[in-house]
Amino acid sequence: MQFEEVVTMYSDKLFNMVFGFTGNYDDASDITQETLFLAYKSFGKFRGDSNIYTWLYRIAKNECYKHFNKNKTSLMPLNAEIIKEAVPDVENKLRIQKLISTLPVEYREPIVLKYYNDMPYEEIANTIGVPVGTVRSRLARGKEMLEKKLNLRAGGLPASH
């Protein structure tokens, strides 16, 4: 496969994943650019022992960490202010995207791959590099956290929209 094909096939998927991870369009754009640029530079060394998207995903995840370290924010904020800012009277869409980006990374990863990249559990497991059972439990735990943040259990969020 030529690198041109990699860009055509995976830019969109990768961008959506990074967007889910960061909750910020401009950050997602910068991080995806950097990821593909680094992938280009090391494409010759890619041996094909993982699939290409898994390889890109891992570069992107590192870039997310670097980006957040540089900007002195955390990939695991659970920051009261962010949540407060995201929750009241904002469109559900923004609110939910923002909330996902506040989940701890291990729970955010499978949710992002599931909902932004439409992956089945097995593919998520291969991409992250954990057993399918772990994906199941992390997804369940991550969603439970979202339910609490959305106050769903107390019936706090309108079910429609």
Place this chain on the structure above:
Amino acid sequence: MKNCDNIKLLIQAFVDNELSSDEQKILDSHIKECQDCKTELENATILNKLLKDNIKKVDLPPYFEAKLWARIEREKSRKFSFAKLIPITVSLICVIFVAVFSFPHLKTGKPDIYIVSPEVNSIVPDNDVTISAAFYNKPKSQEAQILINDEVVAREKESDQIIYTSDKNMKEGYYKMKIQLIDKNNKVVKQKEQVFYVVPDGKDSEL
């Protein structure tokens, strides 16, 4: 109710359509008996719908790929010039310096091409695509030509420069241009090439 923690995992797998038929049976029979897990299932279904309804795919930013390729092309030329050209250039300058001082009558006299426009990897508006180049030491016997995507668009016999202006708006995209000097047998004696990216007029300033 016993096993409720395990059932929670099954509930999430159920809403994600990832249950085996055996697991489905376990879930069904548990839900019949356990009100808490039934509520849990309702909540999970609502959350799943919320996520599906509210997580929409985002489009790539405008010119995302163009920017990436421009960066890659810059990297290629940087790598080439730094890794290979500097030592070669330095040695060449030394040789020429020595030669010129030792034998002032010596001239290299080899034909060369200098691309005036567009600049390397530039992004040009579609109503202003001008390709021009100047030649050094071009013998009268040689002709110059411009190729865009391997198609000859201009030829020049006499002059030491060549200019081509696109007479119609070009489609957005990457173009590879070549400037060549060719001899009487149409053999390429010297060639320079580079890429440029054409965008609709006005969009270039956004990049």
